[in-house]
Amino acid sequence: MRVRAALLLCAAACHGAFIRTGKWQKPKSAPVDYDRASPYGSWRNESYDWEAAKRRVLDHAMRDVARYSIDESHKSTKLALRSALLDKTHAIWILQGRLFVHKAYLGEMKRELHLRFMNSVLRKKSDLIKNVVYTFDEGASGPSHECDPHLPKLVIAKKNGEKQCGVLVPNPYFGDLYRNWERERSALVALGRRRKWENRRPQLFWRGKIRGREAVINKERDCSREAGNYARLQAASLTAHDAKKFDVRTNTCRPRPIRSLSQDLCRKVLPQNDDLAKIRDSGCRAVQGRFMNHGKFNTFQYLLDLPGSTTGSYSRNLNHLWLLGAVVVFWAGPLLEPGGALQWYSAGLRDGRTHVTVNVSTAKATLDAITDHVEWRNELLENSRGVADNLLCGECMGSYVATVLTSLRQRLPLLDSALNQRTHHTANATLAELLSRENCARHFAAGLVEVVRGTPRNRREPGWSITWRTAATGAAACDLLGALPAPFRDPKMSAAGRRGGARVRERVPLASSV
Incomplete structure (x- = not known):
């Protein structure tokens, strides 16, 4: 009896869903009200305070920067460098105005575009940024995990609002801020005014x-x-x-x-x-x-x-x-x-x-x-x-990034002093000493890469958006990071780099540079 009653209920419920041919019909949905009133009931015709807008942007960034505690310890400095060594596909090292990543970092478009972006910033702002280590999250929705409390993270978006970690920076598609982007921006503004x-x-x-x-x-x-x-x-x-x-x-x-x-x-x-x-x-x-x-x-x-x-x-x-x-x-x-x-x-x-x-x-x-x-x-x-x-001007974004990285350095003074190789702090371990304790050679077995140009020498050839060289591998990479020479200056391109179709351009270092 129970089975028969259930079948009768099912038949009654499904009766309206069939037509004469016996095919299933989707239930009708409520129509959309396309004529709902606009929520903008009033507006004011007055000039917009752009100085206040810039302050809001910077204040928002400083709130994210403040999440990194200024009460760091020597242990936290070690943990920060350890995290940078372990996170090979996201860690970025800026030392002596030079841009380094692990070789595993290369190969993803947005990550390489960020290197192009940072290369252009360093051309103008290296004196302000100086030495810093951070991770870059290229995800379009923002990070899905908690931030490392010891190592700063830069992100390009936060889909879920303030609860996501990281400090917001411009997305990598702006590219070279002071050359390509400024030309493109000026051309599009002129097009709009036309x-x-x-x-x-x-x-x-x-x-x-x-x-x-x-x-x-x-x-x-x-x-x-x-x-x-x-x-x-x-x-x-x-x-x-x-x-x-x-x-x-x-x-x-x-x-x-x-x-x-x-x-x-x-x-x-x-x-x-x-x-x-x-x-x-x-x-x-x-x-x-x-x-x-x-x-x-x-x-x-x-x-x-x-x-x-x-x-x-x-x-x-x-x-x-x-x-x-x-x-x-x-x-x-x-x-x-x-x-x-x-x-x-x-x-x-x-x-x-x-x-x-x-x-x-x-x-x-x-x-x-x-x-x-x-x-x-x-x-x-x-x-x-x-x-x-x-x-969105090139100088606006370059100054913003420089301010963010400078503020992060100030929040982490022990990490900053370890990275600052020109000043020896007797109470703190140097970068070379910290790297040797973390078995740095094992982490850089695949190689340490330096970005030497934001764009390929020959733009007509296919390839990614940066020019790089393998600086060193293994223990030599650790020695290089621990005692950097003067900034690397545009050496001659290798025979391998001249071959057309190379996905990434590789440069051969000058003998005096390593």
């Missing part, structure tokens, strides 16, 4: 990829790893709803397939309404768009910054959006931090003053409000250029 607002398309623009994978969703807690793709799919649905006002399209689309609503582990936090289902199930045909480079971005009045494609972390696209003379728009959505992942200059921004934040329901109303109120629009345009001039 086209007036009235001559642009009155649309919100974005191009990118949607590439979800069902395999990453094994448990409900894994849904945060799909937040970025969900935000991109949700934003693209605006285009399917109103193509005159939105040009949010994808040039590569592989959304996470969902066979039925009952099988979607993320249905509670990432609801799949009918609009998203149509776009996803059709392979995004309704929102397909061709690729456009930054040279075409100045044809739109509004530029959208969406989070990273998988975890919803920071997006490198934002580096350029401030420069193009358009209103910058941030996206808000489920499982995303308000305002997106924290970046080093996030504290200098103000929602409604430097940019606006929208979601799938408020986007249309917010864009209409900006169009209707010229004073507010002009303020947003002026302040977006202000971000480019006051926070």
